[in-house]
Amino acid sequence: MVHAEVVEAQEFPHLSQLHRVQAVPKTIINGVVEVLGAVPEATLLERVLSAVGQEDLLEGHAVSRPEEAATGPTSAVGS
Amino acid sequence: MPILSDQDRKTLETRFKKDLKRDVTLTLHTVRSIGGLVLPGRECQTCPQTEELLTEMTEMSSHITLEIKDFYTEAAETQERGIDRIPCITLQAEGDEPSNLLFYGIPAGFEILTLIEDIVAASRGVSPLQLTTRKALRKLETEVHIQVFVTPG
Numbered sequence: 001m002v003h004a005e006v007v008e009a010q011e012f013p014h015l016s017q018l019h020r021v022q023a024v025p026k027t028i029i030n031g032v033v034e035v036l037g038a039v040p041e042a043t044l045l046e047r048v049l050s051a052v053g054q055e056d057l058l059e060g061h062a063v064s065r066p067e068e069a070a071t072g073p074t075s076a077v078g079s
Numbered sequence: 080m081p082i083l084s085d086q087d088r089k090t091l092e093t094r095f096k097k098d099l100k101r102d103v104t105l106t107l108h109t110v111r112s113i114g115g116l117v118l119p120g121r122e123c124q125t126c127p128q129t130e131e132l133l134t135e136m137t138e139m140s141s142h143i144t145l146e147i148k149d150f151y152t153e154a155a156e157t158q159e160r161g162i163d164r165i166p167c168i169t170l171q172a173e174g175d176e177p178s179n180l181l182f183y184g185i186p187a188g189f190e191i192l193t194l195i196e197d198i199v200a201a202s203r204g205v206s207p208l209q210l211t212t213r214k215a216l217r218k219l220e221t222e223v224h225i226q227v228f229v230t231p232g
Binding site for chain 1: 212225
């Protein structure tokens, strides 16, 4: 089961500070895994599965390495 | 003065008319004011604008309805869903369980597009994710909590 939250970073500064959000979009998986920028769907899936130790479900996926992600953070918070 | 421009309204009406299939209920968890006043400590700067924006969206389609829940006095659902901040928007399509998505903060600027796509996806009952992604997620053995931090842009 996946629960998702969209959080408007400037409205909830305490939460943004907790997760060191300096640019958006920034994705936090299970409170610990950080994904910066708008990454391809397959990359996000890889990070989700690795966060829960189920990388075996990735079979058959062509996944780019996180450092090769197409786009980084697109805008700074508070700018 | 309305938040959505005439052009926005026309675009939304066209999109909703084309793409909405089932009714969708938006629930706004907010703080109710009494004559524009709220109790000290319960102030919510963006709650009034969020309610205004969602009310305007309901005017764009008969498929969309809005429920207002007071975070402090109607706490049953907020506690059940783990909602701990306001404003918070949840959505539920007719015949479905409530969506697993919580939308914290006003969906202003480009973020309104995110909410629109969520409404359309819920109404159509079709995930925009690739089949391979959906297959993998169905096999998850533990719960996953994803938070995406955004700004209005």
